[in-house]
Amino acid sequence: MAEGNRFSEELAAFYEATHDHGDIGDESFYLDAAASAAGPVLEGACGTGRLYLELLRNGVDADGFDISPAMLDILREKAASEGLTPTVWEADLRAVDADRSYALALVPYNSMCNLQRVDDQLAALEAFHDVLEAGGRLLFDVYVPRYDVIAESFGEWQAVREVEYEGTTLRGRSRADIADQVSQTYRTEQELLDADGEVVACDEFALSHLPPQQVELLARQSPFDQWSVQGGFDGEPLADGDGIQVWELRK
Ligand SMILES: C[S@@+](CC[C@H](N)C(=O)[O-])C[C@H]1O[C@@H](n2cnc3c(N)ncnc32)[C@H](O)[C@@H]1O
Known part of the structure; x- marks a missing residue:
């Protein structure tokens, strides 16, 4: 498997310093989806836990994984300081490596853009499909290339x-x-x-870059049964001028 985009300890600290305030506009969307999921939730590429820890704080039964040990170390330190018990592991979006199944999987904040080849992107969709329960959903957002x-x-x-x-x-x-x-x-x-x-x-x-036509083709080629996209986190259709694509793929 090709090398992934791993953060060094120093740049993981920089990421945390620049994202420690939490909400960048996506938090309530992902939190609402997780809180209403009919089973456990998995966050792929959970990083330093910007969203993942918010799920735990709100009582969501959530696991997470990320390719960067330095990002997970920060997540674990923050969790310990709050008395939270995270279940997170080091894994690649193309492999996931979970040992239970989920009602909902999330890959927030452009993390799917870390995958460059069609084979890698499809492998990730297949890996998430494998760990979702029947009827389960994969939600992810990626920017609109401009x-x-x-x-x-x-x-x-x-x-x-x-x-x-x-x-x-x-x-x-x-x-x-x-x-x-x-x-x-x-x-x-x-x-x-x-x-x-x-x-x-x-x-x-x-x-x-993942323009919407490419994501749609990936979804068509993937094992998922249904897919849809909205523009931003307010439930509006994706339209000219939108900056964020929010995709939902259903098993
Ligand atoms: C923009 S950060 C997002 C972190 C977190 N989800 C958030 O919203 O703050 C992207 C994350 O993707 C992780 N990452 C990059 N390539 C990956 C891969 N192939 N598999 C799993 N995680 C990956 C990085 O380590 C980093 O933590």
């Missing part, structure tokens, strides 16, 4: 922010760039710099 954003911001360093890491203040920044014009994959680089401007940590991730 040519204007690609043209304007690709190649430029963005969002210099500070993070405390092991007693030192570091500045974080990220840059997206085309990796392969033909396959329409891209890479993001994330760097942490010290006070002298020296790079002390960097991660590079390979990602893919």
